[in-house]
Amino acid sequence: MIARLNHPDYDRWAAQIHRTGGCRQPIHLRGKVEHWDRATGGLLHRYTTRTEPDGVLRVPCKTRRASRCPACAETYRSDTYHLIRAGLIGGKGVPETVTTHPTLFVTLTAPSFGPVHAHKDKNGKALPCHARRNAETCPHGHVMACTERHSTDDPRLGEPLCPDCYNYTGSVLFNALAPLLWKRFADSVRRHLAKLGDLALKDLRHHLTLSFAKVAEYQRRGVVHFHAVIRLDGPTGPAFPPPAWATTDALTQAIQHAARAVSATVPAHDDQPARVLRWGNQLDIRPITLDGDLTEQAVAGYISKYATKAAECVGTLDRRINPLDNLQAFNLRDHARRLITTCMHLGALDELAELRLMDWAHMLGFRGHFSTRSRRYSTTLGELRAARERFVHTEEVTHGRLPLFAEDTVLVISEWEYAGKGHSAGDQLLAAALSGTQSGGLHDL
Ligand SMILES: [Zn+2]
Ligand SMILES: [Zn+2]
Ligand SMILES: [Zn+2]
Numbered sequence: 154m155i156a157r158l159n160h161p162d163y164d165r166w167a168a169q170i171h172r173t174g175g176c177r178q179p180i181h182l183r184g185k186v187e188h189w190d191r192a193t194g195g196l197l198h199r200y201t202t203r204t205e206p207d208g209v210l211r212v213p214c215k216t217r218r219a220s221r222c223p224a225c226a227e228t229y230r231s232d233t234y235h236l237i238r239a240g241l242i243g244g245k246g247v248p249e250t251v252t253t254h255p256t257l258f259v260t261l262t263a264p265s266f267g268p269v270h271a272h273k274d275k276n277g278k279a280l281p282c283h284a285r286r287n288a289e290t291c292p293h294g295h296v297m298a299c300t301e302r303h304s305t306d307d308p309r310l311g312e313p314l315c316p317d318c319y320n321y322t323g324s325v326l327f328n329a330l331a332p333l334l335w336k337r338f339a340d341s342v343r344r345h346l347a348k349l350g351d352l353a354l355k356d357l358r359h360h361l362t363l364s365f366a367k368v369a370e371y372q373r374r375g376v377v378h379f380h381a382v383i384r385l386d387g388p389t390g391p392a393f394p395p396p397a398w399a400t401t402d403a404l405t406q407a408i409q410h411a412a413r414a415v416s417a418t419v420p421a422h423d424d425q426p427a428r429v430l431r432w433g434n435q436l437d438i439r440p441i442t443l444d445g446d447l448t449e450q451a452v453a454g455y456i457s458k459y460a461t462k463a464a465e466c467v468g469t470l471d472r473r474i475n476p477l478d479n480l481q482a483f484n485l486r487d488h489a490r491r492l493i494t495t496c497m498h499l500g501a502l503d504e505l506a507e508l509r510l511m512d513w514a515h516m517l518g519f520r521g522h523f524s525t526r527s528r529r530y531s532t533t534l535g536e537l538r539a540a541r542e543r544f545v546h547t548e549e550v551t552h553g554r555l556p557l558f559a560e561d562t563v564l565v566i567s568e569w570e571y572a573g574k575g576h577s578a579g580d581q582l583l584a585a586a587l588s589g590t591q592s593g594g595l596h597d598l
Pocket of ligand 2 (some may be wrong): 301
């Protein structure tokens, strides 16, 4: 740290850190960019990292996971927020008439895999977790009741009343099959809509598009729920309304039907028979209104918040687990450890090989994307990023860092190589102080 502070290029290093937006684990790049005049063959401009601090350029890691880099995850969260919101009220290329399309906020849940400790409240007052008169005692000697009033930060929330009775196998298999269940759900909604519109399924797309944006949320007990904005558009997307028969009621009916109808089967394995998995009984379908209980801001905020979270809230690890890792050394709570070891155990079975449970043990079996959108939902993250990069480019040009060339008269040659990642311990402290990502400033160091 002292070496960095006293180095003559400290200011330039600090400027690089500023430009990464406080990224905790910036990527280091080594390379050059040259601008050549096509007509004269003359070199117009050259940028090389050779003169940068440590001979590298630091760029943001762009992770979406808040546990790895809060600053980059915040960029991802805010982009997601704007694109979810544009799909609800228009903007960023989506016409405002989209507000007239049938649009619902839907939550698809996981079934129960055994009773778990839960925070319950009524009008802000905590209620007993599992109050049961004449509660049964399980074969392991646990009384299947809990009269405690758990606070929202109680570490036992989501943990089973009896871990030995809890269906760990069902829990990780549900996570593993949740993406397939979602796909079957969406197909079933389309089929049901086609029926309501008296159309063949293959003709549906000439009449309407089912557009959605969804996010997976880990419950404390370690299974995923899906929250989704589901909207009906005309055949080309949000620019045109769906046909008159495709109403909010029709969409509600199709969703209710599909959530009950679909299933996914896990093949028989070990000494276990094949099992059929379905969504849980709790299905929440709510209209999104500009002035009602569930506003477009609330929905966009909700979805974008979960887009940067993974399974770490359950107390698992945010990186892949090696089969040779000693799980005891990670200091995991018993529930997370059992979910992980169940993945490792099932992942070793040939019958379940295609679920790749070993690779996704740290995600408790779930290998889907956290946050996905159908093609026509609204603008894309890529477009939002490109717009931001164009803005930065213009800024650099106006501040004289980059020369302004007519693009077709200039040949751009760039060469980049990966040269590492992250900060040294001293740099980490300095970077945190510079970008204000942790409390305290330079004077506290
Ligand atoms: Zn980052
Ligand atoms: Zn309890
Ligand atoms: Zn038990």
